[in-house]
Amino acid sequence: MLAERQKKVGSLVCVGLDPLPEKLPEYLKNQKNSLARDIEIWMGNIAVATAPFASMFKPQSAHWEAIPGGVEALRRLIGRIHQMFPDIPVFLDCKRGDIDRTQERYRIAHFDLNGADGVNFSPYMGKSCMAGLVDKEHLGRALVGLCYTSNPSAREVQDVLVEYVGVQMPYWQFIARRTLQWACELEVVENAGLVMAAAYESPKDSGNIYSEHLTICRQLVGNRLWFLIPGIGTQGGFIKETVKAAYAGSGSIAINSSSEIIFAGSGEYYATDAAKKAEELRDAINVAL
Numbered sequence: 001m002l003a004e005r006q007k008k009v010g011s012l013v014c015v016g017l018d019p020l021p022e023k024l025p026e027y028l029k030n031q032k033n034s035l036a037r038d039i040e041i042w043m044g045n046i047a048v049a050t051a052p053f054a055s056m057f058k059p060q061s062a063h064w065e066a067i068p069g070g071v072e073a074l075r076r077l078i079g080r081i082h083q084m085f086p087d088i089p090v091f092l093d094c095k096r097g098d099i100d101r102t103q104e105r106y107r108i109a110h111f112d113l114n115g116a117d118g119v120n121f122s123p124y125m126g127k128s129c130m131a132g133l134v135d136k137e138h139l140g141r142a143l144v145g146l147c148y149t150s151n152p153s154a155r156e157v158q159d160v161l162v163e164y165v166g167v168q169m170p171y172w173q174f175i176a177r178r179t180l181q182w183a184c185e186l187e188v189v190e191n192a193g194l195v196m197a198a199a200y201e202s203p204k205d206s207g208n209i210y211s212e213h214l215t216i217c218r219q220l221v222g223n224r225l226w227f228l229i230p231g232i233g234t235q236g237g238f239i240k241e242t243v244k245a246a247y248a249g250s251g252s253i254a255i256n257s258s259s260e261i262i263f264a265g266s267g268e269y270y271a272t273d274a275a276k277k278a279e280e281l282r283d284a285i286n287v288a289l
Contacts, residue, residue, distance in 0.1 A: 001089045001117065001140065002226070003251025006055045008087065011282040012247075014228070015050045016093070016258025017043045017077070018060040021067065027268045036069035040077055042270070046262050047077070049271035051085050053278040056254050058228075061094040061110075071114075078115040089117040091228070091254075095146060096129075097122025103132025111141060118142025120195055120228065123175055130182045130192075142191045142226075145179040148172045148213045150197035150231035172213070173220060180221045193226040198237025198255070199245065209238050214245035223248045232281070233260030239281075243288040257281055 006012055019039045028038045047057055059077070064070040078090050092114060096106040103121075110116050111133075121129050123145045133143050148158060158172040176194055183192035199211035217227070227246050231237035232255050239255075246253050261281070265273025 001087070002056055002142075002254060003249075005087050005089065006250045006254075009052065009055060010286065011053050011055050012243075012253060012255050012285050013053055013278055013282045014056040014058050014091070014254040014256040015047070015054045015261055015278055016058045016060060016256050017047065017262065018063045018093075018258045019043055019067075019262070020063065023263050023266070025266045025268075025270045027270070034069060036067050036073040039064075039067060039070070040073040043262070044077055044080055045271040046274045047081055048084065049275040050261065050278040051088065053275065053282045054088060056089050056091055057081055058091045058093050058256055058258075060258070061092055075114050082115065089142070090115070091118040091120075091142060091144075092116035094119050095122050096133075097125055097146075098129065098132070099125060100128045100132045103129060107133045107135060111135070111138065116141075118144065118191070120144040120146060122146050123179060127178075127182050127185075130179070130188075131186055134186050134188055139188060140191060142193060143183070143188055144193040144195055144226075144228050145175065147175050147179065147194040148196050148217065150200070150237070152203070173216065176217050176220050176225075180225055183225065189224055191226075192224075193228055194221070196227040196229055196246065198229050198231035198239075199241035200231060200237055209241050211238070211241040211245040214242065218246060218248065223252060226251055227253045229253055229255045233257040239284050240288040243285060247289065255281070255285060 028042055064074040081090055092110050110119050123129050159170045161168050162171050162174050164174045183189040196217055199209050202208045202210040261274050261277045264277040
């Protein structure tokens with residue numbers, strides 16, 4: 001679904017729909033709706049405006065769960081996107097990871113009730129974190145494991161050396177290998193993926209752009225897993241280096257930007273401002289291809 005959408009619109013952009021109540025445009029505060037409804041309208045209008053440049057939408061679950069009535073608003077938003085743009089996948093950023101029975105509850109909540117086309121998961125509790133999300137009746141759903149994330153503190157955990165098949169490697173590389181193995185065993189490899197941070201400036205060597213993690217991961221998993229890539233935009237990721245290291249054809253990567261797009265404007269034309277940012281990102285990525 002992602003690959004077909006990317007071919008259709010010539011874009012690798014994933015628009016993150018991560019609202020913050022304090023960022024709600026003043027224009028919407030005067031509509032006398034509930035906060036959840038105002039945010040639903042806000043994000044819905046941004047989704048409509050950015051759709052021509054989007055290959056995927058990615059609401060972050062916590063940003064909606066923290067709003068009274070937010071979960072219901074999120075479900076309505078996902079339903080609206082599916083109705084208006086049935087070819088654009090909606091990926092729910094929820095990072096769930098638990099034992100089989102609990103993970104199955106998350107599966108029902110996020111796929112069946114929320115209506116998402118894909119979710120990400122934390123692999124810390126092992127294979128059950130992925131297995132509990134699998135529904136044999138819906139193998140087209142995307143299951144994406146956390147692997148190499150963009151937050152700086154991740155390095156103190158994800159870079160720890162472990163031994164696997166007699167070889168020492170960073171923990172994140174072990175997770176990449178295991179996620180691919182699980183996906184094959186569970187027969188969901190076609191839509192499975194990894195969260196892989198965008199290229200970034202090395203904190204140890206100012207001015208040096210680090211993209212080796214993307215290159216190594218492509219070597220480890222080949223083209224069998226797709227990469228959901230955060231860290232572009234306000235997080236300072238580098239587009240050219242990211243695309244060069246990670247791209248392997250349509251559907252192989254989706255580059256997410258949230259704050260830089262959805263908070264681009266706060267006035268009456270906030271949706272137009274968001275669309276302009278999404279278009280700029282699309283164009284910058286395409287130049288790098």
